[in-house]
Amino acid sequence: MNKVIVLGSTGSIGKNALAVLRKNKSRFKVIGLSAGGNVSLLNRQIAEFSPDYAALQDESKVKRIKGKVKVFSGSQGINALARMKSDVVILGISGIAALEPLLECIGNTRRVLLANKESIVSAWPLIKTKLKNSGTEIVPVDSEANAIFQLLLGIKKRFLNKIYITASGGPFLNWNRKDLAKVKISQALKHPRWKMGKRITIDSASLVNKGFEVMEAHFLFGIPLDKIEVVIHPQSVVHSLAEASDGCLLASFFSPDMRIPINYALYYPDISNTPLKRLDLYSLEKLEFLRPDFKKFPGLKLALEAAMQAGTAPAVFAAADEEAVRLFLEGKISFNQIPQVLRRVLLKHRPVKFSSYKEILFWIDWAKQKVAEACRMVS
Numbered sequence: 001m002n003k004v005i006v007l008g009s010t011g012s013i014g015k016n017a018l019a020v021l022r023k024n025k026s027r028f029k030v031i032g033l034s035a036g037g038n039v040s041l042l043n044r045q046i047a048e049f050s051p052d053y054a055a056l057q058d059e060s061k062v063k064r065i066k067g068k069v070k071v072f073s074g075s076q077g078i079n080a081l082a083r084m085k086s087d088v089v090i091l092g093i094s095g096i097a098a099l100e101p102l103l104e105c106i107g108n109t110r111r112v113l114l115a116n117k118e119s120i121v122s123a124w125p126l127i128k129t130k131l132k133n134s135g136t137e138i139v140p141v142d143s144e145a146n147a148i149f150q151l152l153l154g155i156k157k158r159f160l161n162k163i164y165i166t167a168s169g170g171p172f173l174n175w176n177r178k179d180l181a182k183v184k185i186s187q188a189l190k191h192p193r194w195k196m197g198k199r200i201t202i203d204s205a206s207l208v209n210k211g212f213e214v215m216e217a218h219f220l221f222g223i224p225l226d227k228i229e230v231v232i233h234p235q236s237v238v239h240s241l242a243e244a245s246d247g248c249l250l251a252s253f254f255s256p257d258m259r260i261p262i263n264y265a266l267y268y269p270d271i272s273n274t275p276l277k278r279l280d281l282y283s284l285e286k287l288e289f290l291r292p293d294f295k296k297f298p299g300l301k302l303a304l305e306a307a308m309q310a311g312t313a314p315a316v317f318a319a320a321d322e323e324a325v326r327l328f329l330e331g332k333i334s335f336n337q338i339p340q341v342l343r344r345v346l347l348k349h350r351p352v353k354f355s356s357y358k359e360i361l362f363w364i365d366w367a368k369q370k371v372a373e374a375c376r377m378v379s
């Protein structure tokens with residue numbers, strides 16, 4: 001029996017993870033669940049999965065947790081849960097808030113099923129150092145990173161010519177550039193293919209998310225940035241492609257359903273016998289592959305620039321984006337202003353190398369403060 005902790009169990013990834021675990025109770029036992037503030041859903045999950053531990057970030061609601069569980073509260077409580085001995089930690093907390101729990105669980109679990117990409121983007125050097133000889137491996141469940149993980153089993157890295165990371169193009173793929181000035185929050189939250197949390201949905205609409213995925217692939221798999229290309233694929237059934245040095249191209253196909261990569265990562269290197277959803281090849285009318293429009297989606301270009309700058313630039317970019325998306329969702333800046341703000345913050349930043357959590361936290365806070373300044377300057 002594998003002991004599983006689900007961090008961020010009340011979110012989109014968390015719910016998909018529990019849907020997979022629900023069907024695999026004979027092999028995986030949920031021992032811990034964590035949420036931000038959704039205590040009513042957390043209580044329903046506790047009632048169903050009977051974990052030993054539950055953690056809630058929002059300390060004011062902790063007394064409302066029901067059931068026979070040891071309760072942890074606040075960010076420190078989530079870290080304490082992450083440190084519990086386990087076989088698998090599924091990390092579905094959104095944003096940079098996932099970084100500390102990720103660092104805490106390394107060395108205390110055998111495998112991290114990592115959905116969160118902001119942590120990798122912000123602090124890969126720290127994560128990489130901690131992973132060394134820790135006995136913990138990361139298997140990504142973000143669909144594109146998971147596809148690359150699978151493709152690299154087929155092509156050794158020394159024979160890899162290029163990785164194509166696919167992007168659906170989001171809700172504004174076919175909009176005119178000038179119309180993006182009029183985007184409503186509800187329109188940006190309407191992703192054509194995936195039902196996800198708000199932050200990643202906005203990042204998908206601006207294509208900033210794809211920039212994060214390029215960085216994720218670069219860091220996690222050690223693929224040089226100039227070998228990673230973003231390609232728009234509106235059908236979202238090919239999740240990434242790998243081109244070998246002899247020109248052979250491998251593609252990873254699966255239905256756009258997060259339970260599939262989660263199921264894969266739980267069982268890897270075995271393969272589960274129960275398919276979640278088979279892809280019906282005959283239902284695919286066409287497969288399109290288009291170049292991204294960097295003028296229409298400047299956030300993608302900025303993300304790639306931050307990746308090239310390296311050092312603290314990816315963390316500053318991720319933190320600035322977290323803040324800018326929050327302001328957009330609160331109606332304080334427009335959709336078009338998100339990349340404008342990101343550009344201003346990046347221009348102000350001189351990237352440096354970092355080697356501690358304290359240092360990177362300093363730059364994350366710095367970036368968030370600069371967003372406030374940048375917002376006053378953008379039109």
Ligand SMILES: NC(=O)c1ccc[n+]([C@@H]2O[C@H](COP(=O)([O-])OP(=O)(O)OC[C@H]3O[C@@H](n4cnc5c(N)ncnc54)[C@H](OP(=O)(O)O)[C@@H]3O)[C@@H](O)[C@H]2O)c1
Binds near residue numbers: 007118143
């Ligand atoms: N959703 C997808 O299909 C998908 C695909 C690929 C990658 N990802 C990545 O997976 C991560 C999660 O995405 P999501 O779509 O599942 O987000 P989500 O639906 O917004 O869920 C986020 C989860 O994190 C919890 N949380 C939020 N802030 C927290 C904090 N400060 N401390 C502790 N817990 C906190 C939330 O709790 P409450 O709801 O209880 O407040 C919720 O359980 C993101 O990094 C995203 O980029 C998601």
